[in-house]
Amino acid sequence: MADAIRVASVVRTFGAVRALDGLDLAVRAGEILGLLGPNGSGKSTLIRVIVGLLRPSSGTVVVLDERMPSRRVAARIGYMTQSAALYEDLTARENLIFFGRLYGLSRSEAKRRAAELIDRVSLSEKADVPVNRLSGGMRQRTNLACALIHRPELLLLDEPTVGIDPKARRGLWDYFYRLHGEGATIVVSTHIMDEVERCHRVAMIEQGRIIALGTPEELRRAVGASTIEDAYLAFSGGAAAMAIGGAGA
C-alpha cells in the first residue's frame, strides 16, 4: 500500500523550542492513524506541518506525492481543529457553502454538497440557525462537515472530540469510519484512550519524536500491558524509542 504522508527528519523550532525534533513518520493510504502524546509533545505542530500551515525548519513533508506546502494538495486535504473555527454569525449551511467555494466548488455545487453533508451529520433541523446558537456537539459536527465539503482524500483532525459529550463523540467516530470506508486516509490526534483503540495504528509522540508506532494490539503486547493507557505510560516512561510493526522511525 502506498504512503499518503511521508514525514522525513522534520525539525520545527519556535525560537529556542524544538517542537519537532527530527521526526519521521509514514502514514499509509486508507488507514486511520492515531497520534497520541501529552500536551506540548508536538502533535498539533506535526499536523500543521502536514497541512502546510507551517514550514518545517528542516526535513521534508510529502503529502499525496507532493512536497508541502503545496496549494494543489491543500485542495485535497480536509483539516479540522478542536475549536470549531466557524463564522459565528453565519448558519451551518452558509459556513459550508463558503468553505466549499473557497475550495473551488461552484456556488450550485457547494449548495448541493452542503445539503448532502447537513443530512449526513444530522444537522438538518439546525442547518439554518446561526452557529453561535448551536450546542458544542452540533458545532463540532458542522466543523467536521466544513472539513469534508470538498471531498478530501486525506483528513487531518486535531483533537476533534475535545469538549464533546460521549454520545456526540461516538457519532463523530461513526462518521470517521464511514469516511474510511469510502477510502479516505485519516490522521487524528487525541488523548482519549478509548479513541486510540479505534485507530488502525497509533503513533506515540513525545518531545517532537515518535517513540512508538504500531497497532494498539502490538503496542500493548510489546510492553506486556493490558490496556493502551498502560502501554502508553510504559513507552513514555521508558526512554528508548521503539518502532513496532514495520514502517516508522
Add this chain to the structure above:
Amino acid sequence: MSLERVTAIAGRIFTQFRRDHRTLALILVVPIVVMSLVGYLLSERREPVPVGFANADQGAGAPVEPINLGTALEEELHREASITLRRYASAEAAEAAVRSGDVLGAVEIPEGFSERVLSRRPVSLRIVVRGIEPVTDGTVKITVGRAMARLAERMAAATGAPGGAGRAVTIEDVSLLAGPGLSTIDYYGPSFIVAFAFFFTFLLTSVSFLRERSTGTIERLAASPATRLEVVVGYLLGFLVFALLQSLVIMGYGVWALDMRVAGSIGLALLVLAVLVVGVVNLGIALSFFARNELQVVQFIPLVFVPQLLLAGLIWPVETFHPILRTVAQVLPLTHALAALRTVMIAGGGLADIQGRLLVLLAFAAAMIALGAGALQKQKA
C-alpha cells in the same frame, strides 16, 4: 464590601498590565508624544508663512524728503516673525506664486500708491490669499494689517498729522482659489469628512478582521488553496462596500444637511474618499494581524490616527510645520486626501489638480495591500 476582594481585583489588573508591555508602553509613551506635538502646534514657534510682495509704487516727494510707502511697508513686513517675505516683479507673478503654492499669500502695492496716500486721495492695496485654508489666510491678513498700522503711526509721527494719511487706504481682500463668502463649515468640512472616513473605516475593518483571527477561521483560510492575495482582495471588496457607503453618508450629510460647499465635482470628491478608504481598509487588515485582541486594536488608534489628526493639516496647516514634521506629514495618507478634497470642494479643482495626490493615495493603498498579504504570510509561517 470586602476589601480583600476589591484588592484582589485591583491587584489582578496590576499584574496583567505589568505583563502587557505593549499596553504599558502605549499608556506611558503615547501621551508624551501626542502632548509634545500638541505643545508644538499650539506654540508660536512654528515656521513663518511665505508671503509674496509686489511693489509697483514709484514713491513721491514728501514734505521733508522723497518717500516710497511701498518700500516702507516692505520694511515693516520684514520685521514680522510670522511671515517670510519674497519679492516678485509684478502683481501677476506674485499671484501665480500663490496659485502654485510657492507662497501662501501676497501683498500688492499699486502704482502711485505713495502719491495718492500723501495727497489723501483714496487708494487700495491688495492682499491676496488662497482662500482654502483659514489659518494661514488669517496669518497673512493680520500680519499685513499690523505692519500697516505701524507704518501709519510712523508717518503720523514724522508728519505731525495724527491719523491722517492712512485713512485714505482701503484693503482689498482677494481669495484667489475659492472666492469670498466661505463659512467656517466650508473651510473645515473636508477636514472632518476625511477624518471620519478614515477613523470609522479603520475601526470597522480592524475589529471585524480581528474576530476572524480569534475564532480561528483565518487558519482555515490559510489551510485552504486560497492565495494570500485572494484573501486580502476578497476582504477588501467586502469591507469596501460598507466603507464606501459610509463615506457616501458622511459626504452626503455634510453637503445637503450641513450645506458644505462643493465647488468642484462631487463625484471627484467621492473618488478621493474611495481611494483613501481602499488604503485604510488594508491598513486595518494589516494592523489587526499584529494585535492579539480587541484591546490592542483600540491601542493602535492613537498610534495610527492621532498623528494624522494633528499633522495632516486638518486644523493646523502643514506649511507652517518644522521641516521634519512637514516631511512626516507627506507620508500620511490623510494629508494627501485632505489636500485633494479641499482642492475639489473649496477651490473647485478638477482631476488634473489632484492627480498627484491621488497617485500618492494609490501608492499607499498598494503598500497596504502588500503589508496585509505579508502579514498573512507571517500568520502562516
